[in-house]
Amino acid sequence: MTQxxxxxxxxxxxxxxxxQRWQAQWESSSCFEVTEDSSLPKYYVLEMFPYPSxxxxxxxxxxxxxxxxxxxxxKAAGFNVLHPMGWDAFGLPAENAAIENNVHxxxxxxxxxxxxxxxxxxxxxxxxxxxxxxxxxxEYYKHEQKMFLDFMKQDLVYRKESWxxxxxxxxxxxxxxxxxxxxxxxSGALVEKRKLSQWFLRITAYADDLLSAIDTxxxxxxxxxxxxxxxxxxxxxxHIQFDIVDHDEKLEVYxxxxxxxxxxxxxxxxANHPLAQSLVADQPELxxxxxxxxxxxTSEAAIETAEKLGFDTGLVVKHxxxxxxxxPIYVANFVLxxxxxxxxxxxxxxxxxxxxFARKYGLPVIPVVGPxxxxxASVEVGDEANTDDGVLINSGFLDxxxxxxxxxxxxxxxxxxxxxxxxxxxxxxxWGVSRQRYWGCPIPIIHCDGCGIVPVPESELPVVLPEDxxxxxxxNPLDAHPTWKHADCPTCxxxxxxxxxxxxxFFESSWYYAQFASPGSEDVGFTKEAADYWLxxxxxxxxxxxxxxxxxxxxxxxxxxxxxxxxxxVEPFAGLMTQGMVCHQTFQGTDGRWVFPSDVEDRDGTPVHxxxxxxxxxGRTEKMSKSKRNVVDPEGIIATYGADTARLFMLSDxxxxxxxxxxxxxxxxxxxxxxxxxxxxxxxxxSRAERGAAVPGDMGEQTTAxxxxxxxxxxxxxxxxxxxxxxxxxxxxxxxxxxxDNLGEDNDGARWVRRFGWETVTRLIGPMMPHLAEELxxxxxxxxxxxxxPWPEFDASLLVEDSIExxxxxxxxxxxxxxxxxxxxxxxxEAIVYELENVQKAIDGKDVRKFVYVPNRIVNVVV
RNA sequence: GCGGGCGUGGUGGAAUUGGUAGACACGCAAGACUUAAAAUCUUGUUGCCUUUGGCAGUGCCGGUUCAAUUCCGGCCGCCCGCACCA
Numbered sequence: 001m002t003q004x005x006x007x008x009x010x011x012x013x014x015x016x017x018x019x020q021r022w023q024a025q026w027e028s029s030s031c032f033e034v035t036e037d038s039s040l041p042k043y044y045v046l047e048m049f050p051y052p053s054x055x056x057x058x059x060x061x062x063x064x065x066x067x068x069x070x071x072x073x074x075k076a077a078g079f080n081v082l083h084p085m086g087w088d089a090f091g092l093p094a095e096n097a098a099i100e101n102n103v104h105x106x107x108x109x110x111x112x113x114x115x116x117x118x119x120x121x122x123x124x125x126x127x128x129x130x131x132x133x134x135x136x137x138x139e140y141y142k143h144e145q146k147m148f149l150d151f152m153k154q155d156l157v158y159r160k161e162s163w164x165x166x167x168x169x170x171x172x173x174x175x176x177x178x179x180x181x182x183x184x185x186x187s188g189a190l191v192e193k194r195k196l197s198q199w200f201l202r203i204t205a206y207a208d209d210l211l212s213a214i215d216t217x218x219x220x221x222x223x224x225x226x227x228x229x230x231x232x233x234x235x236x237x238x239h240i241q242f243d244i245v246d247h248d249e250k251l252e253v254y255x256x257x258x259x260x261x262x263x264x265x266x267x268x269x270x271a272n273h274p275l276a277q278s279l280v281a282d283q284p285e286l287x288x289x290x291x292x293x294x295x296x297x298t299s300e301a302a303i304e305t306a307e308k309l310g311f312d313t314g315l316v317v318k319h320x321x322x323x324x325x326x327x328p329i330y331v332a333n334f335v336l337x338x339x340x341x342x343x344x345x346x347x348x349x350x351x352x353x354x355x356x357f358a359r360k361y362g363l364p365v366i367p368v369v370g371p372x373x374x375x376x377a378s379v380e381v382g383d384e385a386n387t388d389d390g391v392l393i394n395s396g397f398l399d400x401x402x403x404x405x406x407x408x409x410x411x412x413x414x415x416x417x418x419x420x421x422x423x424x425x426x427x428x429x430x431w432g433v434s435r436q437r438y439w440g441c442p443i444p445i446i447h448c449d450g451c452g453i454v455p456v457p458e459s460e461l462p463v464v465l466p467e468d469x470x471x472x473x474x475x476n477p478l479d480a481h482p483t484w485k486h487a488d489c490p491t492c493x494x495x496x497x498x499x500x501x502x503x504x505x506f507f508e509s510s511w512y513y514a515q516f517a518s519p520g521s522e523d524v525g526f527t528k529e530a531a532d533y534w535l536x537x538x539x540x541x542x543x544x545x546x547x548x549x550x551x552x553x554x555x556x557x558x559x560x561x562x563x564x565x566x567x568x569x570v571e572p573f574a575g576l577m578t579q580g581m582v583c584h585q586t587f588q589g590t591d592g593r594w595v596f597p598s599d600v601e602d603r604d605g606t607p608v609h610x611x612x613x614x615x616x617x618x619g620r621t622e623k624m625s626k627s628k629r630n631v632v633d634p635e636g637i638i639a640t641y642g643a644d645t646a647r648l649f650m651l652s653d654x655x656x657x658x659x660x661x662x663x664x665x666x667x668x669x670x671x672x673x674x675x676x677x678x679x680x681x682x683x684x685x686x687s688r689a690e691r692g693a694a695v696p697g698d699m700g701e702q703t704t705a706x707x708x709x710x711x712x713x714x715x716x717x718x719x720x721x722x723x724x725x726x727x728x729x730x731x732x733x734x735x736x737x738x739x740x741d742n743l744g745e746d747n748d749g750a751r752w753v754r755r756f757g758w759e760t761v762t763r764l765i766g767p768m769m770p771h772l773a774e775e776l777x778x779x780x781x782x783x784x785x786x787x788x789x790p791w792p793e794f795d796a797s798l799l800v801e802d803s804i805e806x807x808x809x810x811x812x813x814x815x816x817x818x819x820x821x822x823x824x825x826x827x828x829x830e831a832i833v834y835e836l837e838n839v840q841k842a843i844d845g846k847d848v849r850k851f852v853y854v855p856n857r858i859v860n861v862v863v
Numbered sequence: 864g865c866g867g868g869c870g871u872g873g874u875g876g877a878a879u880u881g882g883u884a885g886a887c888a889c890g891c892a893a894g895a896c897u898u899a900a901a902a903u904c905u906u907g908u909u910g911c912c913u914u915u916g917g918c919a920g921u922g923c924c925g926g927u928u929c930a931a932u933u934c935c936g937g938c939c940g941c942c943c944g945c946a947c948c949a
Contacts, residue, residue: 051949092948164947175947223867227944230866300945304864334864338946353864428946435947504947544943547867552946580869581942623942653875653888657868659942661875665889673888675902727876731887738887807883812930814883852929858882862929 013678015642019771023124031787032075032126034082036533043079044534045071046513046573048542048550049086052112053093056119058582058624058662059543061634065647065768066579066656066726067541068125072767073721075126076791082534084516085120085127087113089136090505092175094439098471105439106467109136119635123643124770126787131519135508140515141441142462143525144507149444149455150564156202159453162432163272165297166194171474173436176299193272193294198434198501199443203556207232207426210555219539219575221657224547231548233427238411239341240420242267242317245326251275251317254340254425258414259406260347262395263368265358267317267345268310268330270337275329279313286311286331293333300336308357309333320419321396332357338429348385355385368395369403431553433504438469438477440502448489448496457490463498476500509550510557513537513572524566535569544578544657551576577724580659584630586619594629598636621661632662644769645671651726651768673734674772677765680740681758681779688758689751691781699749706739707753707798710760714794717764726768733764755780763792808833809860810842818859826853833859 026032036042047067050060064085071083087109094105101108113134120127133140151157165174169187173196178185203210211232214225237256244251251267269276271293280287289311296302310330319325327345334353335344348358349367358365369390370379376393392398397413398406414420434443442463444456456463466484469477478484478500489496511525518530536558551573558572587595589609595616600607607616624631637646649670654660699707713736720729740757743750759780766773766786777786801822808816816838820829830851833839843863852860 048949053949088949173947176945177948179947227867231945233866298947301864304945306864308864432946437947505949506946509949543949544868545949546944548944549946550949655876658876659869663875663889666875669889672902679903728887731877734887805883809883809930812928817883850929852882854882857879858930860882860929 013675013682013772013775015644015674015771016639018775019122019124019642019644022771022774023121025774025785026124026126026787029785029788031785032083033128033130034080036530037080038533040080041078042082042534043074043539044082044513044537045074045539046084046516046537046541048540048546049088049509049512050116051088051091051093052109052116054112054115056116056634058632058634060120061123061646062582062650062660063542063579064120064123064125065650066577066724067539068123068647068770069651069721069726069767070539070541070724071126072770072787073791075787076763076766076789078790081126082131082516083126083128084131084133085125085129086131086133086512086516087116087135088505088509088512089113089134090141090440090502090508092437092439095437095471098439104467105471106136109439110134122635122638123647126770131516133512133515133519135441135505135512136439136465138462138464139520140525141465141508143515144441144503144511145444145456145461145463146458146524147511147561147564147566148503149458151201151560152455154560154563156205156560156563158200158202158430159197160200161195162198162200163193163298164196164436166192168192172476176297179297179299179302182295182297182302190295191297193298196434196436198432199445200430200432201556201560203431203553204426204428206556206559207234207428209559210428210552213555213571217571217574217576220573221576221578224544224551224576224578227547228552231428231552235425235427237423237425238414238420239423240320240345240414242320242327242345242419244329245316245318247315249275251329251343252341253343253345254423255345256425257347257350257407258410258420259392259395259398259401259403260350260368261321261345261410262392262398263347263349263366264319264327264345265348265364265366266328266330266354266361267343268332268335268357269344270335270342271331271333272337273331273335273342275315275343276313276331279315283313286313289331293331296333303336304334306333308353308360310357310361312361320414320417328363330357330361339427340425349381350385350387352385352387355381355383366394368392368398431504431506431556433507434501435504436476436500437502438465438471440505441465441507442478443499443501443503445499446487446489446496447499448492448494450494451489451491451496454489454491454496460490465502478502506550506553510553511561513540513554514558514561514567526567528565528567531567531569535567536571536574539575539577540573541577541579541656544580547578577656579656580654581623582660582662583621584624584632584662585621586628586630587616588619589616590614594627596629597632623659624662637667641667641671642674642771644772645674648673648730648769652730653727655727656724673737674769676737677761677769677772677776680737681762681776684754684758687746687751687754689748689755691755693752693755696748696752698747699753700745700747702743703745703747703750703753706743706757709736709739710753710757711794711798713764714760714792715796715799718791718794721767729764730768733761736764737761760792762786763789804856806856807858808836808839809858810839811862812860813842815839815842820856823855826851829853829855829859833861 045067047063071081075081089109094109097108098105165179167174167184167187167189169189174184179191182191184191211234214228235256238258239252239254241250241252271290296306310332313329315329316326346354348355348365365381367379367381370393372391389403392401392406411422442465444463446454448454469481471477473480485498485500487496487498514531515525517534518526521527554572558569561567587600589595599610600616601610609616649667713732716732717729762773762776774786803819803821805817805819807814808818816836846863848861848863850862
């Protein structure tokens with residue numbers, strides 16, 4: 001909701017003028033441009049670079065504010081700080097914009113970049129803009145074409161068939177997000193799965209390393225490490241080969257529960273399992289079922305949330321351990337071809353999904369694990385499968401063993417009798433990098449009828465993406481281009497065609513952090529010396545939504561680049577901070593349409609639409625999104641209140657990893673604080689000592705307390721910034737500001753402490769409100785840039801307190817507080833505590849059973 | 864469906880390793896200043912009650928402990944990711 005702002009122009013702090021002035025000063029002094037310097041400790045701060053979607057949004061403001069605080073703080077703390085920015089410029093939205101607004105993706109992207117660059121500059125971010133990169137330019141993507149060819153030489157690249165979402169009306173491949181309820185988002189046509197030959201990067205070659213190295217990422221959030229671990233999904237189990245009755249081939253399944261083999265009552269295969277495909281010709285109903293499965297699209301979420309369905313193929317397998325027993329083979333929509341062998345055996349008693357399936361299709365449920373000591377006959381299975389440990393029953397030679405022992409015993413048996421073996425499986429799949437899209441990096445490959453697949457020679461790189469394309473037609477514009485795809489085969493010289501697929505845009509973002517080390521270098525995108533100096537990124541900051549894919553691909557890329565000799569780093573990001581979303585209230589008009597906050601005003605406590613005057617309803621607070629229109633444009637906020645106010649608000653209340661709710665009142669609170677600081681320095685000169693005045697010998701009690709608080713605040717804020725507790729740092733600086741304002745004494749000591757205090761506040765707030773801090777620093781008589789000024793130090797001797805205020809509990813309930821000498825012994829504490837009136841009253845003559853005393857923390861008298 | 868997370872006053876949040884729940888703000892109320900308003904300043908502000916005190920209270924139910932927002936078990940609600948959005 002936009003309200004009349006307390007006319008900021010009227011304030012004597014001229015935000016706009018001051019912010020532009022300091023931005024110009026930083027730029028002209030080049031104070032954020034860096035070079036490798038082995039004499040200084042390096043610190044590489046990186047925020048996830050933005051997709052140039054048009055204008056910056058509040059999520060960017062939050063992300064880049066967080067990074068800027070870290071960068072400025074580390075610079076002040078004496079590090080050689082690299083803090084770059086660039087553009088993740090390839091991607092689908094540019095093509096959508098091309099279709100919707102008839103503008104070329106290149107033009108659209110470059111214009112967006114120009115707009116967003118100016119917007120970022122207005123935020124006063126401490127970037128080394130000389131290192132700016134844009135991934136859609138050949139100067140950038142030529143390097144990844146070479147990397148791809150190098151990966152090929154290292155056997156990290158291969159080609160295989162894989163499934164895509166196919167829109168039969170538009171004749172294009174759809175992204176998962178373009179498939180809505182199984183239909184194409186534009187055409188509305190039922191989406192089909194199609195098989196295409198595509199390029200893959202062998203990320204699974206590094207599965208074990210990517211998994212075990214998670215332990216070394218000690219400055220990553222635990223939850224992200226856990227998500228990566230689960231994504232890689234290493235499991236230990238077995239492959240089992242089943243003989244199919246009256247069939248030449250065998251059915252191989254992967255299972256993590258070989259111990260439950262005696263409880264198997266069916267086998268199930270994926271719809272696109274070769275066996276299922278081979279049966280289609282004779283079974284039209286099966287074909288129909290498989291088509292139905294294919295209509296679910298390629299998204300795992302869609303497949304797994306669909307109703308579990310199966311189709312009995314009529315084929316049966318022999319149970320390998322029980323003579324004469326057979327199990328039916330179903331095609332099931334919940335079995336994934338990409339996991340294990342694309343086939344399972346179902347043991348309904350000990351797997352919930354199998355149980356649901358068995359109940360639905362009337363299959364037997366045989367419990368094979370029971371509680372210890374239970375009578376096998378009494379173990380029954382209800383609605384819930386038993387996945388607990390226990391003792392094997394109804395399982396022949398496995399009976400009586402626990403689950404772990406049974407697993408190992410049965411695998412030995414499988415191996416001895418040659419119908420199965422121990423197996424390790426990963427959930428992680430190889431990374432498919434082919435995209436049938438225009439706005440991406442061309443894959444440097446030529447297809448020759450005679451020579452097959454031929455890499456483009458390095459001397460002919462880059463393969464430049466043509467800009468004269470027709471985007472209005474169906475299909476891939478590169479394929480439709482009249483000349484581009486025709487090339488001579490590098491090997492035999494005959495006419496051949498280029499690969500018309502482009503790379504997944506995760507390709508660009510998997511190595512950009514390395515390019516920032518030395519952009520513009522010709523060879524490989526960066527020099528090894530620069531990469532080895534700057535990498536890994538010391539602190540990476542971005543959204544939790546990238547917790548798995550982008551981060552995992554980048555980790556893989558670093559390893560692959562190392563394998564190719566590009567750099568020495570093992571991990572790309574030593575530290576990771578994930579930020580929460582920026583949320584806002586939603587508003588709806590009487591017709592149910594979403595209303596922009598800027599179109600809502602408050603009239604006598606009722607929110608109404610500014611133009612129509614009709615009442616709007618306030619909905620729940622949600623992530624800012626264009627569709628719900630609950631967005632606030634950063635540009636307007638910066639124009640009105642200045643970047644520092646927006647930055648302070650972003651940092652003030654919510655910790656970085658939590659969601660933040662944008663509120664006008666919160667912004668105004670930040671704005672008021674900015675003005676308060678300004679007044680404190682520019683209107684409080686009279687009560688402050690001159691710069692450089694000698695430390696006075698005598699200070700009053702209150703003055704001493706404020707002086708000590710200054711040192712304590714430096715210590716606390718430093719620690720808070722080290723731990724990224726920006727909201728706490730802000731609270732502490734505000735506390736110090738309050739104390740300075742409330743310092744009533746006015747003598748030499750107080751005047752000296754006032755100067756010291758305001759200088760301290762200015763320096764501490766510097767990373768968060770850099771423009772205002774420069775203004776204050778100047779106002780305090782300094783000629784140098786605060787951006788070049790070292791972080792303040794504190795005197796540890798002033799932090800020591802000699803007595804501590806402690807709570808006194810009786811039976812766990814607070815009855816009094818008492819000031820005790822620091823580290824005082826229990827006898828002294830007891831003596832003092834028992835004298836307290838409230839304590840005596842609470843004990844009320846009862847026997848003291850225990851006197852709990854934790855020095856400097858708590859006293860608890862148990863009666 | 865699977866994986867991960869979050870939940871504390873009217874609101875955002877704070878609370879070392881289990882040790883005085885509500886720091887710092889926002890909002891609100893009262894007051895000061897002002898012709899008036901804005902700005903600014905002061906005071907109060909978890910709820911309830913019999914109000915110099917007491918009881919309850921950190922999504923819900925239970926457990927461990929002298930002591931639980933914090934640890935354990937079970938629920939509920941919301942959010943993020945699920946491999947072609949970035």
